[in-house]
Amino acid sequence: MSTATIPEALVAELRGTRRLLVTSHANPDGDAIGSTLATAKLLRQLGHETTAWLRDPLPRLYRALPGSDEIHCGEEPPVGFPQNCDAVVVLECPSLDRTGLEDALTGLPLLNIDHHLGNENYGVVAWVDTTAPAVGEMVYRLARALGLEIERDVANALYLTLVTDTGGFRFSNTTAAAFDAAGDLVREGASPETISKWLYESQPESAVRLVGEMLRTLEVHADGKIATAWMTREMAERVDAQPGDSEGLIDFPRSIAGVEAVAMFRQLDNGYSKVSLRSRGQVNVEEVARRFGGGGHRNAAGFSSQKVGQELAEETITALAEAIGRN
Amino acid sequence: MSTATIPEALVAELRGTRRLLVTSHANPDGDAIGSTLATAKLLRQLGHETTAWLRDPLPRLYRALPGSDEIHCGEEPPVGFPQNCDAVVVLECPSLDRTGLEDALTGLPLLNIDHHLGNENYGVVAWVDTTAPAVGEMVYRLARALGLEIERDVANALYLTLVTDTGGFRFSNTTAAAFDAAGDLVREGASPETISKWLYESQPESAVRLVGEMLRTLEVHADGKIATAWMTREMAERVDAQPGDSEGLIDFPRSIAGVEAVAMFRQLDNGYSKVSLRSRGQVNVEEVARRFGGGGHRNAAGFSSQKVGQELAEETITALAEAIGRN
Numbered sequence A, B: 001m002s003t004a005t006i007p008e009a010l011v012a013e014l015r016g017t018r019r020l021l022v023t024s025h026a027n028p029d030g031d032a033i034g035s036t037l038a039t040a041k042l043l044r045q046l047g048h049e050t051t052a053w054l055r056d057p058l059p060r061l062y063r064a065l066p067g068s069d070e071i072h073c074g075e076e077p078p079v080g081f082p083q084n085c086d087a088v089v090v091l092e093c094p095s096l097d098r099t100g101l102e103d104a105l106t107g108l109p110l111l112n113i114d115h116h117l118g119n120e121n122y123g124v125v126a127w128v129d130t131t132a133p134a135v136g137e138m139v140y141r142l143a144r145a146l147g148l149e150i151e152r153d154v155a156n157a158l159y160l161t162l163v164t165d166t167g168g169f170r171f172s173n174t175t176a177a178a179f180d181a182a183g184d185l186v187r188e189g190a191s192p193e194t195i196s197k198w199l200y201e202s203q204p205e206s207a208v209r210l211v212g213e214m215l216r217t218l219e220v221h222a223d224g225k226i227a228t229a230w231m232t233r234e235m236a237e238r239v240d241a242q243p244g245d246s247e248g249l250i251d252f253p254r255s256i257a258g259v260e261a262v263a264m265f266r267q268l269d270n271g272y273s274k275v276s277l278r279s280r281g282q283v284n285v286e287e288v289a290r291r292f293g294g295g296g297h298r299n300a301a302g303f304s305s306q307k308v309g310q311e312l313a314e315e316t317i318t319a320l321a322e323a324i325g326r327n
Helices: A008-016 A030-044 A135-145 A152-165 A176-187 A192-200 A205-215 A233-238 A285-291 A309-325 B008-016 B030-044 B135-145 B152-165 B176-187 B192-200 B205-215 B233-239 B285-291 B309-325
Strands: A019-023 A049-054 A087-091 A110-114 A125-128 A219-221 A226-231 A261-267 A273-279 A300-305 B019-023 B049-054 B087-091 B110-114 B125-128 B219-221 B226-231 B261-267 B273-279 B300-305
Touching: A008 A110, A008 A125, A008 A135, A019 A030, A030 A049, A030 A087, A030 A135, A030 A152, A110 A135, A135 A152, A135 A176, A152 A176, A152 A192, A176 B176, A205 A226, A205 A233, A205 B205, A226 A233, A226 A309, A261 A309, A273 A285, A273 A309, A285 A300, A285 A309, B008 B110, B008 B125, B008 B135, B019 B030, B030 B049, B030 B087, B030 B135, B030 B152, B110 B135, B135 B152, B135 B176, B152 B176, B152 B192, B205 B226, B205 B233, B226 B233, B226 B309, B261 B309, B273 B285, B273 B309, B285 B300, B285 B309
Parallel strands: A019 A049, A019 A087, A087 A110, A110 A125, A226 A261, B019 B049, B019 B087, B087 B110, B110 B125, B226 B261
Antiparallel strands: A219 A226, A261 A273, A273 A300, B219 B226, B261 B273, B273 B300
16 A cells, blocks of 8 residues: 555564665666665664665666765675674565565565565565655655654655656656655755766766767658667777667657658677667557566567567657557 | 845725736846746736836747737837836836836836846836846745736746746755745646756757867866866867857756866857856856956856957966965
8 A cells, every 4th residue: 555654563663673784676767876875874863773785786876976985885794794683674675576586585674664565564564655756755754753854865765766766857746746756855964966076977988979870760750750760789899889878778769850750770799689669658668568578668669589680670659659549 | 234024005006906017138048038927917916017128038948838928029109008007017226227128218217126146226116136036036025915816827937037047946046945936836826847858958969069179179177176178169060069059058067066167169260269267166257258358257257359260369378377266
């Protein structure tokens, strides 16, 4: 059950538990990292020992966050675990297996804090608020409810969760509560300018060059409703592309006025193609992806294919045109 | 004198004046347009007749704003002016000439509302708050002070001013007050998602293609501290570029990690070159621009040159390297 109200049992558990492990999902994003870091720091004010543990390393983008090096990353447990652990705060995970640490954590008392629809309500107490713009916004409210001081590093960590989960205050989850929290976090020392520089002005040169390469392949079909673009191995080699460089590339074709669906074709090293699909509004690309053996959500999906080049493109464009027509 | 407090004289003037003209600066941006539209609508709740008049047409981007077609644009005065005008609200203009309508407005009682450092404090009353993130945020506070209801269209118009003047909540003027206002405006019906789509997902195809063309000319110099890029007439022709397409292009080279200064060279039809300069932090490109006969601000400046090609580039890069060295 989704509720904006913090369960009293959660407050009691957090006050009463002396040694806490804080974790979040594998392949951590801004919300996972910022929430984990902030929660671990905040709970120390209660006199608790806290350890932060994520299975995967932090993407380069987030390593600028002060204190992010305190997060223990990897499959190996942190020193002293599980003897030094009375309970585990699990942030932003609809189910425990999303931590990637299920084997290590199963059997420990779990405190489940999440905003995902479909959270399995696992744990000794679960607080699921599907209206929350970010789990970081829930942690912010929790800090206020526990009467904790929000220090500058925590304010920045929580501000980061808001920015990343709302797409820079652009997505439909940009609620009044998101702005209320942001305003308060700025008062506590968060710097929107600094965090924006980390997120948006610290691109590798290769990633910026890759935008140029990709846009040279931009094509528009179906009266401007479908845009396609390619990312080939030659392009990646030409710009000396690094892992992660292609992230967000698909947003460029998607930003064109009138475009309702986008396909980006990426050549993989194994000869397969990876097709990423995006759409606006009611156009359902999940159905398209499923037809080709993939999956995803209504507005963001993808699939892999043995086909390449023109054949793959034509097949995909036809399917996207049908999806637009069904709408 | 800058003050966050709304002068009582301004409140009295706005309450007491029956027929008001609302205007802002020439070449209007989001803050000018949103503030003008909102002010004209809000003051009607006091039973006033209000007319909105801007000298220049609204850029395409802002025409999606509901009610924006009510703004009279052009050098010709709106019907009935000046007989139907007891006073003029001048928004976001450090001096009256910035309206581009100085001849028509001189002699009328002026109510000056602005957030620019260096506002000349002209008018029968001047409210200058240099700490305000946008003049729209001042109009928001004014609406609250006057006890006016903020309708959905007004909420969206004022939200637009916040987004555009803070660069999407990224610039250093992204204050707690900006977020407080944004939260409240969302409660009054503003839609961050809708406005983001207007601003960021309604690009002409040619503008997106131009990004690709420009990035193919990207060069990095001085140990990665200087980035340069070109926009030639051939590129513009190839993508069938429209006026305004090159706006914001310079942000791409500027987003590279480690880059401290950027020069973008644009070939003009008259054979001259236009050089746009951007920098981060303390690096002063205004000094560089001034040396070549141009001007601007510390982090954004520009100049025109009769030189072209390699000669122009080398000269500019040398000057930028010196500016970085002085820092």
